[in-house]
Amino acid sequence: MASLRVLVGCKRVIDYAVKVRVRPDKLGVVTDGVKHSMNPFDEIAIEEAVRLKEKKIAKEIVAVSCGPAKCQETLRTALAMGADRAIHVEIAEKEYEGIGPLQVSKMLAKLAKDEDANLFIVGKQAIDDDCNQTGQMLASYLDWPQATFASEVVVEDGDLKVTREVDGGLETVKVKMPCVITADLRLNEPRYATLPNIMKAKKKPMLKKKPADLGVDMTPHVEVLKVDDPPTREAGVKVESAEELVSKLKDVGCI
Template sequence: MKVLVPVKRVIDYNVKVRVKADGSGVDLANVKMSMNPFDEIAVEEAIRLKEAGKAEEVIAVSIGVKQAQETLRTALAMGADRAILVVAADDVHTDIEPLAVAKILAKVVEEEQPGLVLTGKQAIDNDMNATGQMLSALLGWSQAMYANNIDIEGDHAVVTREVDGGLQTIKVKMPTIISADLRLNEPRYASLPNIMKAKKKPLDEKTAEDYGVDVTPRLQIVETTEPEARQAGEIVPDVDTLVAKLKEKGAV
């Protein structure tokens, strides 16, 4: 079984995001970029499935700018076997929307014929949380979102997923789309020897035009603003004063 893992290049989660002065978007100049953390978890899970003998090949795919090669090399260094880069934008500020990404991934799936697509739950830059669901609809495959445990049993996957009320275990028929939640696993660090080996692993480069997909944005960003600064707290001597203060502010 092949496992396909889409990965996205995003601002590193340790970096404080800056908004452009004109409010047109996020400033990406000289900002450290890395793999989306949820996608890292998906890559790790795919590699574990291979190590357990439940998958034969792990393929990482990224859709965006040429610089996403670095992200794919990280996936290869972690243990993916090969990678596909679909160049769909020239400007790093251009974010390919989930529907366009899903359409391209559907074409890649038709070519590669994987038995499982493992995605991250969402990207930390736009928090759309839509690509996996859209891909499932386009392919007509089953889906299991927000997984925190995955077991492959023959032609089915048993997935424990996180829902508002707690945990839910479902059984889906393969091929399927599964999205990784935060508690699915702890991604490994790529060792130096594996980083060197990753440079020799195959990385195919294609374009959105090769798949006949229009990536023209359907959404327009009107304005980007930073959140309001958190107000300083206030210490009160007792509960009665606290209740009185809350009443003043209309909180109770």
């Protein structure tokens, strides 16, 4: 069974613990000098791929990232977590600002075909743009089945039984491979990269490509007009009694 080649998308994002600040020109957020890390949902995707390999289900894990040169740090983290090799689609910083899930999914789809992948796992969304589109677009371009928001993945008779987190609860679907899975928060708990594995990751192969090598047009389809901070929350009002609270709630139409 250990014949699967698994590709995993790894996006470099501003670290979840950082307070994001809007740039003075109001066209984006400040990234210079700000701590970045792998998108948390992509960490979960890498962990799931590594677990498939530990179960002798997958034979090779390839981590993929599209972005500036600094994305190599993110890929090294994926390699330290257990990926076998990496592919970096290098995009200039200025050009990277204008691309979105459309271009990224096209690049990932081409890599999936070139690598003869059986399974592509990505995080359900990135915490910087919250688009939740790349996995779905990727499945569409590849014409593969997809199971999004996965909280459990089980291999059954060569197919994948995936438990999905949906608004009404949990849904279980069965998909045939090759397919696309998007990882939800409760799929697993990602492991920490140990120091020995971090050192080993430096020697693992990393292939570099350009969008032109994959035949993807990088023309932006979305223009950012303005980015604003969220409005400041107004201070609350203290009330002296339950009757006064009910009265104020009636005044604002809550009851």
